[in-house]
Amino acid sequence: MELSSLLHELHLSSSEKPLPSAPLPPITELLSRLQEKLIGVSSDSETSSLIGRVERLFQTADPDWLFSPASANEDGGQAALESAYGSLIGALIGCAALPLCEDDCGSLPVAAYQSVPSRAVPVCSALGALLGALGKWEEPGLLLSAVVPAVCVFTVTHFQDRAWTTSPSRAAARSLQEVLLRAGGWRDSAHLLVGGGSQREEEDGGKSRGILGGVLDVLQPQLAKDSWQRCEAVKLVFAWSLLQVTRPSLSPHLPRLLPPSLLLTDHYRPENCMLGVRCLHHIVLNTPAADLRQFNRAEVVYQALFKHLYTTEAAVIQLVLSCLLDLLLVLETPPSSLTPSSARRKPCRHDDVLRLVLTHMEAENKVPMRRVYASVLPPLVDRMGVAVCRHLQRLQRVVLGYLEIKDPPEETNRLKVLEVLQKTTRAAWPRMEGRVNTLLRCLLRLLVDVSSDSQLDDSVRHELTNQTLSCIRLLDQGSGGPVQTLLQQVDSSCCSPEVLCCLATVTTSSER
Template sequence: MDVAHILQKMKIGDAADSCCSAFRRIHERLELEAAPEEQAFILGETAELLSLAPLHWLFPEVNADLQGQYLGLVNSFTRYAALPLCDTDSGTLPAKSYEDIPAKAQAVSAVLLALSAQIQKALEHQNRPDIRSLVRTLAPSFCIFSVTHLQEQPWSSAASRNSARELLTSAVALTGSRSVQELLSGEPEEGQKGLLGPVLDTLQPELTKESWKRNQAVKHVFSWMLVQVERPCLTEYLEKVFPTSLLISDDYRTENKVLGVHCLHHIVLNVPAADLRQFNRAQVLYHALFSHLHTSEAILIQIVLPCLLDLLSILEKPLVSSGLPRKRNRFDNVLRHILTYMEMEHKLDLRRVYAKNLVLFIERMGIVIIRHLKRLERVIVGYLEVSDAPEEKARLSILDALQKTLQIAWPRMEKRMGSLAQSLLRFLVDISSESLPTPLKEQLMSQASHCLLLLDHCSKGKLQTLLRELDSSCLPEPVLKCIQKITAAPLCP
């Protein structure tokens, strides 16, 4: 079947002499046609046309006019599978609103893959600069459409995700890139720019304060694209990605806050500290993140605390160069806030998150943790008393935090030996009688025993003396074995 025949079937046979006029007519018909069945027919016939048309007809001389026709045609295809807009403040629609999107996305992917295959053939046969220019023009639209339907969301199915993944792979191949990361980042050493800039420019109208919630996919596309680009390339786009990430994180919905903080953490990790400090960006980000610490959502706290910890390392000078006496800074403010909330918290999921991240703060702060020992001791004792079975993640983390504290702040720990030793011994007795899996029970008792051993070193052997005075007849056998190991350990010089 030749080009003229296909165009006649599409009722645009008089345009067979020029691909530019044919594409214009196809574009017009697709935009004006209201019936979904007719639109699907046009897409199918266009895919066939692109597959069968000779290269000299598709790419005679790719001037600005023809590039514009191709781009307009591709954009009209992607609009066919666009998500319905949401006009509510929630930014979400019922899943049934997207039930016809996967099939539409597959149809569009088929057309774009047919076009991509023909462009690839043209590059292999001729490798003309005008065709390479066409690739650069179309690639951002290919990427945005692919990523929109690539992720597991209510508007995608397994089949549509596979088609989108195939299209993205095709876009990577067309540009001569070796990976999606290279496609978006480019090759700075070779002076080759990536596609992240054009992609962000295309997305920008949908990422304003007034519009970003209307299309539920756009925030996910932005986030996915952003995290593919790392240092040093991301710095170039800081002015475009930082405000948008901050905007998403400032929403009232937890899922949007989490997504926004995820983007911000990627920026913190992949942009030089000097650029983040410029124009008070880091200070603005600190206040935005600190405000999230008042939430009771464990999923948000879990992503905010590591981000805040990495940001504080940018805002505050390294401890080695801060001099003595060391002034209180934002590390102290954040840790004080965390410890206050830890003392009051009764939700097990939040206790696990806090305990896990407490270890990181202790490691990062170093010896200045001694400023917080009084409150830290109360938190540790309190967390050891409350089980979070079956995995006991909170108590494992709090034992890790205690070990780090004993190792770092050992000169100040002797005076706290009494309360900590009592708490650890009570913990050992409780664990020995609880019905936990044997490997977990052994891990908990081993960590508690190690804490007692460190505490003995801090007290210069005084704890061993006290442990030898315990009435062994009152102790369970597993606890007695732990105590015997501690008392048999050699004293530190």
Template sequence: MELSGLVRALRLEGPRDGGQPEQPPPAVPPAEQVLFQIGLLFSEGAGGAPKAGVLKDLGALVEAADCRWLFGGMSPATLGELVAALNGYAAPPEQEQDAPDLPGKDSTYAATAERAADVGSVFLHLLVKLEAAKTQESLGVPMVGPILCRVMEPLYIFAATHIAERPWTNARSQSVAQELLALLVRATGCGSVAEFLRGKNEDEEGRFGAVMGLLKQELTKDTWKRNPATKFVFSWTLPQVTRPWLSHYLERVLPPSLLISDDYREENKILGVRCLHHIVLNVPAADLCQFNRAQVVYHALYNHLYSRGAPLIQAVLLCLLDLLPILERAQRQQKQTRPTTACDEVLQLVLTHMEAEHRLALRRVYARTLPAFVQRLGILIARHLKRLERVILGYLEVCDGPEEEARLGILETLQCTIEHAWPRMPCRLPVLLKALLKMIWDVHTDQGSMPELVKAALLQGATKCLILLDRCSEGQVKVLLEGVYSSCEENRIRECIRKVQENT
């Protein structure tokens, strides 16, 4: 075992600026003295020593050391400070609060990934030794337990920082982080990362509260952008904690989620909205409505509807669809009577944007989510029929590419609208019938790259709309289609008309 680099580094730790070197209390075990000095070496502001070589020597020392020598009489605080110092050494470089978006894998981040892989290897050796020490009579769980409790949260944050593909990671650092997290979960007697964070049952407290305690200082308005990994650690950790555990931590997770979603960068907005969506799905409605939390979330999401990014709009609409029932339930409980609901407000704004939207990506997002809003309002969709009709007619007319997501979504919207607001449909029959027949003809005669399965889906959706219109108009569609059937020579179109005529 070569420890020359480690020895040289520790000798370099002499008095600085004329002061006396920091020393641990007298009569401490040799291992604690060594680890204490190494912690000082890697602590913030310490420099001038060959840290990369020391790190490799430290890994060799931990791997080869006897458990009794390493942990006998060891103070959990000393080991905790060492882990924290190494964690900081492997962290991505800090950024300015309003720095531009993260760069690619440049030399700075490549060096961070290599440091993280080396630090992760040391942590792996340390966990292996802690597991081995549990079985020794002279140490056992009473000695190892407090040490493990002191280091498990920093080890988790290190693993979550480097476990996924980021600018500051590479294949080696990700592999080490994944192995470290799996070993940490086993060492704590848990079966999964979620169990490690939330506890094995509702009465048992997991480590999520302690992890959030460490992240708290980095998730404030003035600090959350400095460490580029903080938002990813938070957003990767939050989904692991579900109902009913998450409600215990609502005050800790809601403010940072709102903070991230309120950023000016779209990628951060999407990240924050996804965190809010997880909270909405996994926190009881009563807790969300307390102190008007649900209203705060609603207004934050509603403001994002003015954005122009399709991924953000999709995330916001999906979150709103799950939040709106909670708001309406709170309204009923408070016996508030309003001419319109939050769902009406959202749908009104969405239809306004849809009517003027020309970008296909946004048209597809709007059309995919529109049926769910119609289902939510039910018969109350009659309030929006005038504008909704204009949107349906406009979207049926425009081809939006090989998959035809927008037109398929609009056909589903029309079906839902007819089912819920059927008394209002007969007066709109001439306009809707003309639009559907024109779309059927356009799809049948399309010579582009539209797949046959997509053509079949469009024709089937249009046929279903015609059947529903015929039912609510007491057979008027059958009468109007008789002349079309007799004069049409296209078998595919005749087949669609025949299905309508034969339907009873």
């Protein structure tokens, strides 16, 4: 009786009054008429009321009637049923769809999304009721695989803390995601997207199979070059989906994941560029090197990232350099890994990156940018090995310039540059003798500055002093004598007793 009354309220029953024995219409026909009603409603109150009745329908109706094909032809009936449910879910999701930008360059104000959260909450409830009923049915496999991708995209759109969500709408979306995972027997979001690939899951009618391909099918039309900027949520859903997928499940989907990531990376807005670089870095870390080198993909990614080394945004540069360091290992063997018997070390991409970084470091005066460059320099120099000799002149100017400038309170720049000087001295010690006078003068000046700086924390002062003394010892060992001669000229007229005491440890260790 309750179902008959509900169909009568929805104006989907053929009788004028609700009858307990009235025959139920074919489910595909009912779903089609519900879709038309959802598309045709004009006011928010009517939409909310209609969605509530749809939710009650899924809660009260017999699952065998809801999910069994009405046609005698099982294959054709199943396809029609999947299509009908797909259309209905599309209509439900459309009730809480985000407004689109009129052009591909701007962004909508926060006020444009004001009505979205209140419409998303009932849609989440209705979809949760559908998935709950489908999860309890005995044979949900094919139908579940058909409807879940669109629902997944909807949940990811609305559970993120964005302008179009509120606390209630995010809670409703997360609740819907939990229902979705239970319906398909998925453990978490990563399992939802890629499945487990086990024989048991394959024999389960696809119930626990991954849906990444279906999610990309839903997103693909909106990820085109001329349309992805019109909807703010598309890039976020794509990035979320990509970042859930790890090795070895990412590689088969690489042809569909790489182009949108490059598209985001190429955008002029820093937040979009950074999102794209994060996606590319995730791809580099979770794809076999052979797959990345295939079809010259790695070189394309390298060129896309290299041009961003000219940006002046510290956050962008940090992500780009981090990604480049991992990508370079895919493209070539680091110069430091080549054996002495190898052919002459020709300039390579490592040289190109180090040269450009050093060039920018010389002229950079913004503290955040200097910190980013200083943090990436040690691993770059370490990778170069003895091949750093090609860059010694420029590297020396950077070391001298960065050691002269304070970087309170943690002195990150100075510590990183001292680390670079140590690595360079170890790798290129035969070429350091001619640079001892200049470098030693700078290091002694740094010791004096550090010892007299009352604003430095004791731990930072201790670390700077130790690293500076380590550099002096390495210069002494690599140069073969000049350092000791120069240190003997330092007396109390030049520096404090603390500095003299520190230098005495260098002299003592050398005599041993």
